[in-house]
Amino acid sequence: MSAKPEHKDVIIIGAGASGLFCAAVCGRRGRSVLVLDHARRAAAKVLISGGGRCNFTNLHVSPANYRSRNPHFCKSALARFTPRDILSLVEQHHIAYYEKEAGQIFCVKSSRDFVAMLDQECARAGVEVRLACPVSDIAREEGFVVTTEQGQFRSDSLVIATGGLSYGNLGATGFGLDVARQFGLKVVQPVPALVPFVFPGRAQAIFKELAGVSLEAAISCGGERSKGSLLFTHRGLSGPAALQASLRWTPGEPLLIDLLPDRDILAILMARRRSRMELRTLLGEHLPKRLAEVWCGLMADTKPLDQTSDRELKEIAEGLHTWRVLPKGTEGYGTAEVTAGGVDTDELSSKTMEAKKVPGLYFIGEVVDVTGELGGFNLHWAWASAHAAGESA
Ligand SMILES: Cc1cc2nc3c(=O)[nH]c(=O)nc-3n(C[C@H](O)[C@H](O)[C@H](O)COP(=O)(O)OP(=O)(O)OC[C@H]3O[C@@H](n4cnc5c(N)ncnc54)[C@H](O)[C@@H]3O)c2cc1C
DSSP, X not given: OOOOOEEEEEEEEOOSHHHXXXXXXXXXXXXXXXXXXXXXXXXXXXXXXXXXXXXXXXXXXXXXXXXXXXXXXXXXXXXXXXXXXXXXXXXXXXXXXXXXXXXXXXXXXXXXXXXXXXXXXXXXXXXXXXXXXXXEXXXXXXXXXXEETTEEEEEEEEEEOOOOSSOXXXXXXXXXXXXXXXXXXOEEEEEEESOOEEOOHHHHHHHHHTTTOEEEEEEEETXXXXXXXXXXXXXXXXXXXXXXXXXXXXXXXXXXXXXXXXXXXXXXXXXXXXXXXXXXXXXXXXXXHHHHHHHHHHHSOOOBGGGSOHHHHHHHHHHHHSEXXXXXXXXXTTTOSEEXXXXXXXXXOTTTOBBSSSTTEEEOGGGBSOEEOTTTHHHHHHHHHHHHHHTTO
């Protein structure tokens, strides 16, 4: 006769950012908690996040920083777990942090400190974590029965914290979405986001020429504008401004790039319109020289400014503020920082993250259709949604 499955109050699948944090919150409430992960290492994405320094929150977190089919869904969890809350925890663990820019908070030393904090919080709360433990089946019968390579486990509550699809080499899978579908929950089509753009033939050749050039720019698409550093790559466009734009971009839509977002280039051109200077030389004073050369070669005649009409100068200025480029697509899940889309928020309680149709089943973190902008917002959603579920599961 097979042994009776071990029983826990809560099983959490996924020992990443949201899973570990939720486990600690549940454990502190006196719940017995088991965390299962198929990877050999917990919180692999947290370790590499923020270039190894983990941009773990943003001082300016607000619902406006998140995309979802239901933009109101994230409000309750964010209101109940704020940047101050995660900073207090970090301070209790004596982890030094700093604000890089625009409210983005990073660890001074390493994201390893942050992961050690999550491990300690779980250990203190009596949480059991089993790594290298693939899950083969989930069944619902008086609670949940989870079948793994290390045996069967039963629980009253089951929390799915398996994250998004990007960076498969770090253990990402579509497991959470499969579980949602198994229980009849709707899923918003997942897409890679916070990801570089790639361009077709001719444009790619142009960007290749510019590979390595970066500048402060603004990109408009999806009715919004993102400002920040823009980097030309061998395949297309990257850097924070491009990654941020990818969150709103829909295939087939052009990007409008403002190469001089903080300057009135028309006024600068008009002031020099009697000069014999060539446009590329003047633009080289305001843009990286290689970009000025390539852009002029593409978009404007090479003639001295005093031979350029006012109308032409106006067109040039407009072109510099709204350079229209049409991406072929994005680099995809291989390099995307996050997955947009996921478990449809209509299916979940915004207070607890519990599935409305399946009492006891919770979804938290990136697997949910809530996606943050660049700058610490995705990890903050992991903490906030984990906290909401951890208070209830
Ligand atoms: C390169 C990079 C840099 C980033 N930098 C930042 C940053 O600085 N700031 C920020 O806010 N966000 C950043 N992000 C995004 C952030 O890391 C994620 O949004 C966040 O980790 C999501 O938390 P999560 O708990 O939902 O998923 P994860 O942290 O990804 O955890 C999911 C866990 O589930 C496990 N799992 C998956 N499938 C299964 C399965 N079938 N069975 C068992 N276990 C499974 C995985 O092994 C993993 O341990 C970055 C992402 C990347 C890829």
